[in-house]
Amino acid sequence: MARTSGSTASETGPKVAQAALRLFAQYGYAAVSMRQIAQDVGVQAGALYNYVPDKQTLLFGLLRDHMTDLLAARKLCIQSDDPGQALLTFVTFHIDFHLARPEAVFLSYMELRNLTAENFAVIEGLRKSYERELEAIIAAGCDQGYFDVRDAKIAAFAVIGMLKELQTWYRAEGRLDAKEIHALYWEMIAKMVGMARSA
Amino acid sequence: MARTSGSTASETGPKVAQAALRLFAQYGYAAVSMRQIAQDVGVQAGALYNYVPDKQTLLFGLLRDHMTDLLAARKLCIQSDDPGQALLTFVTFHIDFHLARPEAVFLSYMELRNLTAENFAVIEGLRKSYERELEAIIAAGCDQGYFDVRDAKIAAFAVIGMLKELQTWYRAEGRLDAKEIHALYWEMIAKMVGMARSA
DNA sequence: CTTTTATTTGAACGTGTGTTCAGTTAACGG
DNA sequence: CCGTTAACTGAACACACGTTCAAATAAAAG
Structure with a gap:
C-alpha cells in the first residue's frame, strides 16, 4: 500500500502539529513516541518525516x-x-x-x-x-x-x-x-x- | 565478577536515591534510564533492583x-x-x-x-x-x-x-x-x- | 578456617526507539 | 488517458529500554 485516498499535505501537516502538541502536553516529550503521534494522526510513523525533520x-x-x-x-x-x-x-x-x-x-x-x-x-x-x-x-x-x-x-x-x-x-x-x-x-x-x- | 569490595547496602541505597533525584530533576523521569542512574551510583543496572522494585x-x-x-x-x-x-x-x-x-x-x-x-x-x-x-x-x-x-x-x-x-x-x-x-x-x-x- | 549471607556482575530477554527509504498508490496537469 | 508528482506504507536499521537471574565475589558470623 502507499498513498492513501484523500490524503493531502495541507491536512496532514497541521494534524501532525496538533497531535504532537496534545500528546507532548499530556504525557511529556520524552514519553511520547513518533509512532504514537503517527497513530493519532492516522498514519504510519514514516509519513511524519514528510512534515518534520x-x-x-x-x-x-x-x-x-x-x-x-x-x-x-x-x-x-x-x-x-x-x-x-x-x-x-x-x-x-x-x-x-x-x-x-x-x-x-x-x-x-x-x-x-x-x-x-x-x-x-x-x-x-x-x-x-x-x-x-x-x-x-x-x-x-x-x-x-x-x-x-x-x-x-x-x-x-x-x-x-x-x-x-x-x-x-x-x-x-x-x-x-x-x-x-x-x-x-x-x-x-x-x-x-x-x-x-x-x- | 560479582560483589565489589567495600560495597554495603547502607551506602549504595542512599546513593541510588540521590542519583535518581539529581538525574530526574535535570533531565526528566522519562529521559533518564536506569543504566544512567546506575552509572552515577557506580554500579551496574541490575544492582539497582536490590534497592528499588x-x-x-x-x-x-x-x-x-x-x-x-x-x-x-x-x-x-x-x-x-x-x-x-x-x-x-x-x-x-x-x-x-x-x-x-x-x-x-x-x-x-x-x-x-x-x-x-x-x-x-x-x-x-x-x-x-x-x-x-x-x-x-x-x-x-x-x-x-x-x-x-x-x-x-x-x-x-x-x-x-x-x-x-x-x-x-x-x-x-x-x-x-x-x-x-x-x-x-x-x-x-x-x-x-x-x-x-x-x- | 568454614559457612553463611550480602552485594554485585554481566549477560540475556523481549520490546520499543527515532529514523531511513525503496516501493506503491492516489491525485493532479496536460 | 498518460505521465508526473504528492503522499504514504511497511519493512528494516542499529540501538536503547526496563527488568530478571544465575553465577561470582566480598563481608560477616560462627
Whole structure:
C-alpha cells in the first residue's frame, strides 16, 4: 500500500502539529513516541518525516510558534503611557491569551529542558523579552510614583508566578469565568504593586 | 565478577536515591534510564533492583518522601492564632524549606504526570493538604477582619504561584540572599491580602 | 578456617526507539 | 488517458529500554 485516498499535505501537516502538541502536553516529550503521534494522526510513523525533520525540531517548532504567537498578539495590544493602565492591559491580555491555549502554555513551561542548547536559547530569549515587558511596566510605575514596590524585577516574577499558577487550576467549566478571573487577579496585583487608587 | 569490595547496602541505597533525584530533576523521569542512574551510583543496572522494585516506584518514593518531609517540617512550625503571624510563618517556612532542596521541589512539580494513577493520587493528596493550610490561614484572616481578599482560595493559589516561581529564578550565589527574599515576598504578600498594618 | 549471607556482575530477554527509504498508490496537469 | 508528482506504507536499521537471574565475589558470623 502507499498513498492513501484523500490524503493531502495541507491536512496532514497541521494534524501532525496538533497531535504532537496534545500528546507532548499530556504525557511529556520524552514519553511520547513518533509512532504514537503517527497513530493519532492516522498514519504510519514514516509519513511524519514528510512534515518534520526530526522529533526535536517538532518540539522546537511548537514552542517557537507559541512564543511567536504570544509576542505577535501582545504587539496588537493598545499600549498606554499610564503604568496602571499598561499593567491592567498586560494582565488582561496574558490571562486571555494563556487560558485560550492551555496545552501550548503547559508545553512551554515543561519541555524547555528537552530542547537542545541552541533551541533552548532561542525560546528562552523570546520568553525573556515577554517577561521584560512586564518588568518595564512595573519599573516605570515605580519611577513615576504610581506603584510602590521595592524590587521591580522580583515583583514581575511574582506576577508571572501568580499567572502561571492560574494555568494549573483553571477549568473552563469551573466556578469562575474569565471575567471574574480578570477582576480577582487584577485586584490582587494592583494591591501587590501598591497601586495608588486612581489609574 | 560479582560483589565489589567495600560495597554495603547502607551506602549504595542512599546513593541510588540521590542519583535518581539529581538525574530526574535535570533531565526528566522519562529521559533518564536506569543504566544512567546506575552509572552515577557506580554500579551496574541490575544492582539497582536490590534497592528499588522498579523505576516507577523509585520516582514515587522520591516524591512521597519529599512531601512527607514537607508536612513533617511544617508541623514543627510554631502555629499562631493571629492570622498575620500565621501567614508570615507559613511564607517564611515555605521559602526556607523549598530553597533548601530545589531538586526535590522541581521534581515534585514536573513529574506528577509520570506517576501511575494510584501514585499520583497519593502525592496529590499530600500536596493539597499542604496548600489547604495556606488557604485556611487566609480564610481565617478574612473572617477575623485582618485580611481583605475577595476569594481566599484564589488568593492562596496566587501566593503558591508566587512562591513556586521563586524556585525558578533563585540562585544561591545570586543578588538576593534568603533574608532579603523573605522580606520582599512578605511585603508583597502582606499587601496582596490587604493586611491591616498591625500584626 | 568454614559457612553463611550480602552485594554485585554481566549477560540475556523481549520490546520499543527515532529514523531511513525503496516501493506503491492516489491525485493532479496536460 | 498518460505521465508526473504528492503522499504514504511497511519493512528494516542499529540501538536503547526496563527488568530478571544465575553465577561470582566480598563481608560477616560462627
